[in-house]
Amino acid sequence: MASAEVALHTGGTRVASKWKTVILASLGGSLEIYDFIIYGVFAKEISALFFPSADPVVALISAFGIFAIGYVSRPLGGILLGSLGDRHGRRAIFIVSLLAMSGATVGIGLIPSYAAIGIWAPILLIIMRLIQGFFLAGELACSITYVVEEIPKRASLVSGMVIFCLNSGVLVATLVSLTLHASMSPTDLGIYGWRIAFIFGGFLGLISYFLRRSLEESSEYRNMRGHVAKRPFRTVLREYPTQVVAGIASTAIVNVSNTLLFVVLPSYLSGVLRYPGAQVSLGQNIGIAVMSVSLIAFAWLGSKVSPRTIHRLGSLVIVATSFFFYQKLVAHDINLILAFVWIGLIGGTINGTYSFLLADLFPTSVRFSGIAVTLNAATVIFTGITPLIVTNAIHLSGYLAAPGLYLSCAGAISLIVGLLLGKCGGELKSSAT
Template identity: 45%
Template structure:
């Protein structure tokens, strides 16, 4: 089995030049839109449910809307496998551009889609179709960005991937600010009527700008240097020769999927409705936690270029396993500030959040890297993020403990901790072909 390990422990890691930063920035744009869209749909789901799934029981309407969100998650592994296969077979660039373009069009279409009262059953059917398109395309977005980053800057894969995840967090922050702006500018009845559409249309504008910029993206240097050695059947080759790596990679990403699914899909409503924290306090805590996580993951990614990434993942997973239940218990008992709790959890989480992409990329060779990343990452996200709110609800009901959702995060952390021992030890740094090195070093600006 072939692995490609990038971080260079014990060696001098060069800086990133202007050309590399440009590629990494352009690759990161879609990841921001991905999480922007996820957060916006969750924020405005009650208004979407009223317009597209009218029912006598509002809870039935809400459940149907969340089911549409779940369908988008279920489409992701299929989309990841499909787009990853195309990216490994025909090139990263055309797949990367097409996926962002389709995602953007679907986001705009949702913002403009007439409601059930105007179009009848066609309205919810089209909503489901657009969400499926988004799910399929987004299944390859973040894995594609990580693939581009490590292939553009193989000797600084940790920092490059950390920046990609940082930009994902920027998407979450933009979604939060857009929500606050709409809620502040419009009365509640207008938010319910058309305000939520503004959020989707703004996402579409972001997508169009990102699409225009991404068209300037060159093909990945490592893929170009494959020449005629690109895999003819990447998915088949992946499963035949790298099946174990797929499972290990999915386990490595478990803490990411579980924590994000719980933090963004369950915790805000749980804190307000069940633990009765004031909504403004919850919004502040979530924003501060996001800032702390963003700063921490950049540092973790940078450190991954000097220290084996599996050790950073191991430290983060073990620390999360130890502290998550006590911190949740303190929060559930109103014994400590939720700003402090969520900030501490996010700081611990950032150790894993900043390093997992470069670890996953190092588990797969160039010929199947896009497919391997997309399949393993989306397996974790679909199973552990998509079902996190449901799992949390069941745990609280079965244990009668308000802190029970922490057990789910702890389980995910334990899985990532175990898988950190299955990640191959640091081999020699992956050799960078001379042609690739020349193309990356061609810049009029010295390394940063």
């Protein structure tokens, strides 16, 4: 009896330790994504200081151009950091990426305006964004890889937890925006208020660094030390090209819909459709909060129902409703708060399942590289250019509901590929796949 009690206690302690590790790995991602997304939240203020123009839409296009540049360095970052993570371990990538991201974020907050240093202002902004993009490339892939290898029997839930914490990081960014908008005049916010948000992000990165110092390597990685891939990136491209393409296509809807919600909608609704800025900021926070609850619920449901099925249903709903939804927004024929609640609920179906789908595509030996290549290729194709596409479409055509058409196209891509996704992957058997 005593031996049984000791074994039970030891097992419980081990499980608790694993969940603590999962939470630490996931929380770090939330603090780091804040650093990257805060740029989009304050794109309107940044465009005025760094890209002065008589036409606010043109200035916004310039600011979103720099936002897109932040994704240029992500493929290289994904390749290098993913290969290092598969060859030498996940932990080191966690630590280095945090410090680099934090430094670049503080750097953006300290760059003088165009009026002060001229062309050097946007040049320095580009450099900082490239640094952010490079090191963020390994962050999400590393977190997903780490948690599904630590608790593979609950892969759907723990991978969803990573996205939940990532979403929470975005929520922190929008809450900071809401606080600054509520406490500062528009003039002060445009001059220096937005800089506070970036410097604050740097301190969040340091907190994340200290949280992650206690992390060890994932259990599955430690168990396969003798079978580490020598050239994981080449192995992924040579042996798993179908999985890479399927992963990119299936996450198209995630990248486009999240970019619209996190980055484009604040400036689009207030600057183009003339909704009150405070109402837009409040609605966005509510939408992100609803999505956070929704996605973790669907991640849990993924242990009972196939995550692929949930992802397909979410994609189908987005394809069927996006065009009409944006027409309602343009006509001011919808309650803005309820609109954001709807976005959050539907967004949870795809955000709560896509990380599991990606992890399921690749074996442990190249999982980090496979997820990194897939995620970062998808972000370059569908995330970095989304603000540019929708703002230019509105500017050139004058059709204000253009974002809805673009979102429907991305959803169609994910839906079609999602119907074929069952032919790929299948290594993670813990959920109802």
